[in-house]
Amino acid sequence: MSKTASRARTVQLLEFELGSETYAVDIAHVAEIVDVNDLTVVPNAPRHVEGVMDLRGKTTTIVDPKSVFGIDNDGARQRIVVFDQDHTIGGKAVGWIVDEVEQVVEVDREDVEPSPVDDDAVHGVIKREGEFVIWVRPTVLDA
Structure with a gap:
């Protein structure tokens, strides 16, 4: 099998933690990963919108996927995955x-x-070493 055919059968996923669980998105959707900086709260924004931040001159909306996916809000909240x-x-x-x-x-x-589940947000589930990684689609969360 050629390398091209092999790559077509595989996908690269970025894994991240939300609470005690591991989730993943297709790396092709990710532009960069940055540390959490000061966020400006937007009045009357949907509850899943944490606020906005200036990222290289662009106003970037920061979303909390935990509030959308119904995940307990414990956790460090240290990184921001910025999407293409x-x-x-x-x-x-x-x-x-x-x-x-x-x-x-x-x-x-x-x-x-x-x-x-019948939900466009979840692409699939990957079982690895007795644990599950939930592959989610970032396109389903509207900011």
Whole structure:
């Protein structure tokens, strides 16, 4: 099998922590990862919008995926995963505040089980070493 065919069967995922669980997004959707800085609260914003921050001259909306996914809000909230604007709703500058970024892993698409819930946010589930990693789609959260 050629390297190209092998790559087509695999996908690189960025793993991150939300509470006590591990989640992942396709690395192709990620523009950069930054430390949490001062956020400006936006009055009357949806409850999942933490605020906005200036990131290299762009006003970037920071979303808390925990509030959208119903995850307990314990955790360090140390990093922001900023998404490529080509992969966000309306091409907006959006980042997710996460507890910690773990690693980039290469996953065989055959090892991804379909989502157990009828929800566009969950792409699938990866079972690894007795634990589960939830592969989510960042495009479902509108800022």
